[in-house]
Amino acid sequence: MFCFQCEQTKSRKGCVTVGVCGKTSQVSALQDLLMYAVQGLSMYANRAIKSGITMSKECDLFIQQAMFSTLTNVNFDQDRFPEYIKTAIYHRDAIKKIMEEKSSQPLDEKLKHGPASWVPESYDLTYLEDEGLKVGVLENQSIYGPDVNGVRYMTIYGIKGLSAYACHANALGEEDPEVSTSLYEVLDFLTSGTEEERHDLTTNLKLALKVGEINLRVMELLDKGHRKQLGIPSPSEVNRAPVAGKCILVSGHDLMDLYAILKQTEKEGINVYTHGEMLPAHSYPILREFKNLVGQFGSAWQNQKIEFGTFPGPVVITTNCVIEPLKSYRDRLYTLNETGIHGVKHINLENKEEMSQLINHAKSLPGFDDKTIQKFDKNTFTVGFGREVILDNADKVLQAVADGDLTRIFVIGGCDGSEHKRNYFKTLAHSLPPQTLILTMGCAKYRINDKDYGTLGNTGIPRLLDLGQCNDSYGAIMVAQALASALNTDINSLPLSLSLSWFEQKAVAVLLSLLSLGIKNIRLGPVMPAFLTPTVRKALQDQYGIMPVDIRHPLEDMEDMM
Ligand code: FSO
Numbered sequence: 136m137f138c139f140q141c142e143q144t145k146s147r148k149g150c151v152t153v154g155v156c157g158k159t160s161q162v163s164a165l166q167d168l169l170m171y172a173v174q175g176l177s178m179y180a181n182r183a184i185k186s187g188i189t190m191s192k193e194c195d196l197f198i199q200q201a202m203f204s205t206l207t208n209v210n211f212d213q214d215r216f217p218e219y220i221k222t223a224i225y226h227r228d229a230i231k232k233i234m235e236e237k238s239s240q241p242l243d244e245k246l247k248h249g250p251a252s253w254v255p256e257s258y259d260l261t262y263l264e265d266e267g268l269k270v271g272v273l274e275n276q277s278i279y280g281p282d283v284n285g286v287r288y289m290t291i292y293g294i295k296g297l298s299a300y301a302c303h304a305n306a307l308g309e310e311d312p313e314v315s316t317s318l319y320e321v322l323d324f325l326t327s328g329t330e331e332e333r334h335d336l337t338t339n340l341k342l343a344l345k346v347g348e349i350n351l352r353v354m355e356l357l358d359k360g361h362r363k364q365l366g367i368p369s370p371s372e373v374n375r376a377p378v379a380g381k382c383i384l385v386s387g388h389d390l391m392d393l394y395a396i397l398k399q400t401e402k403e404g405i406n407v408y409t410h411g412e413m414l415p416a417h418s419y420p421i422l423r424e425f426k427n428l429v430g431q432f433g434s435a436w437q438n439q440k441i442e443f444g445t446f447p448g449p450v451v452i453t454t455n456c457v458i459e460p461l462k463s464y465r466d467r468l469y470t471l472n473e474t475g476i477h478g479v480k481h482i483n484l485e486n487k488e489e490m491s492q493l494i495n496h497a498k499s500l501p502g503f504d505d506k507t508i509q510k511f512d513k514n515t516f517t518v519g520f521g522r523e524v525i526l527d528n529a530d531k532v533l534q535a536v537a538d539g540d541l542t543r544i545f546v547i548g549g550c551d552g553s554e555h556k557r558n559y560f561k562t563l564a565h566s567l568p569p570q571t572l573i574l575t576m577g578c579a580k581y582r583i584n585d586k587d588y589g590t591l592g593n594t595g596i597p598r599l600l601d602l603g604q605c606n607d608s609y610g611a612i613m614v615a616q617a618l619a620s621a622l623n624t625d626i627n628s629l630p631l632s633l634s635l636s637w638f639e640q641k642a643v644a645v646l647l648s649l650l651s652l653g654i655k656n657i658r659l660g661p662v663m664p665a666f667l668t669p670t671v672r673k674a675l676q677d678q679y680g681i682m683p684v685d686i687r688h689p690l691e692d693m694e695d696m697m
């Protein structure tokens with residue numbers, strides 16, 4: 136295996152025998168093969184669309200789900216991949232048939248080779264694993280060389296991230312066929328662009344930025360979907376101490392899954408808690424109406440082994456991040472959607488029997504008792520500073536700028552992770568002077584939301600504003616654009632600094648979106664992506680001013696940004 140798609144990759148180079156995340160070499164090969172099959176499907180889909188054939192919604196959604204299943208910390212279950220691969224081949228061949236029926240022209244020569252023509256001999260795991268080993272990162276590197284290959288993989292990882300966001304948007308009832316059309320186009324280009332184009336660094340960098348542009352549209356859909364289904368987020372105090380009673384813990388990003396669980400459990404006397412990226416659920420009015428949504432249990436994804444182990448009820452993982460569970464809670468864990476762990480129950484909430492199984496499991500477990508709940512701190516989290524709240528207070532923010540009470544806005548957000556070096560972001564946030572505002576989003580918030588930062592001057596606005604999930608990064612962009620227009624300037628001229636904590640491919644998609652908007656001087660950490668070679672990093676630094684955080688010297692970085 137060779138995988139370098141996430142920040143925690145081994146020795147900052149690549150995971151080669153087993154993933155730091157726990158991904159086996161078998162799953163890694165199966166995911167590479169799925170990617171290859173999806174490329175073959177995209178080659179046909181792109182040509183079919185260009186010849187006036189409309190893709191089915193099923194195919195559009197499938198490709199996004201397939202890509203999502205290959206993200207870091209999503210699906211570790213080898214048995215799920217043959218089905219994904221089979222479905223990719225099914226859709227590819229269905230499109231091929233329609234194209235052949237519609238036109239008497241012979242098929243494009245490029246469709247006769249590579250992923251467009253690959254026919255699996257069987258769906259046996261050993262065979263698929265062997266095939267997957269032929270189409271991984273290193274095989275591509277021998278064709279394109281490390282610089283171009285790295286940028287091609289940045290494009291692929293961006294597509295994986297945007298596919299995950301598109302799946303979240305779909306769960307909220309939002310989709311745009313244009314997104315799928317662009318996705319097929321980019322994936323097709325990676326395989327069948329001209330030889331010269333495919334080997335050209337500049338062309339590949341442009342393609343990566345195109346992924347960023349598509350992702351902006353996806354994030355807009357997500358933003359719309361959340362608001363349409365669940366209302367406008369507003370500030371809310373969230374209990375961190377549990378209450379006595381039977382319970383279910385819900386983690387991941389899909390708020391509609393949480394809604395379904397709340398609805399089915401509200402009359403069953405079961406309390407529901409959020410974990411990780413579910414925390415912003417408490418800011419949505421429709422979810423807050425449920426009396427059985429009682430609080431947040433635990434923190435960011437990397438602490439799940441400790442936190443899930445002590446939770447006295449079932450734990451439901453809606454989406455990333457999930458990691459191989461400990462024995463202590465393995466039989467209490469449920470996965471949904473694209474997430475999967477080999478041997479762990481995978482259920483569909485729309486299936487009444489499976490939902491009842493979950494509810495009965497919660498009833499059969501002890502839940503919290505009066506004695507245990509005494510041990511918890513009575514602290515709260517404050518969430519829900521969505522873009523609307525900030526923009527409604529824009530006049531106060533602008534006044535604070537005019538009065539000198541606000542000298543700089545910092546965006547410190549993104550992903551969290553287990554490495555100690557991520558405390559860089561904590562030190563940075565904790566050290567910022569009172570005349571600063573901090574916008575955060577994503578699970579990175581847990582590094583910095585342990586402190587009361589007070590309010591900004593006499594505006595009454597808290598200095599730390601939690602905009603929500605990483606899915607809500609769009610809100611931060613909206614806020615920056617609105618402030619720039621109110622001050623009659625552009626985003627790069629605002630007193631704004633971005634210090635982003637990245638971990639997996641959703642963060643790659645968001646970063647590409649920011650670059651596609653021309654946003655400059657982003658600091659990225661805790662370390663730079665292993666897939667970007669020094670040459671490419673230099674090109675990005677020259678063009679966009681993108682730079683690594685100085686992991687050992689957060690205070691120097693702060694001075695520099697101030
Ligand atoms: Fe975090 Fe995980 Fe939301 Fe990521 S839970 S790390 S960027 O998958 O998705 O912020």
Ligand code: SF4
Nearest residue numbers: 138140141150154156
């Ligand atoms: Fe390694 Fe990250 Fe790939 Fe897992 S996802 S195998 S940790 S690079």
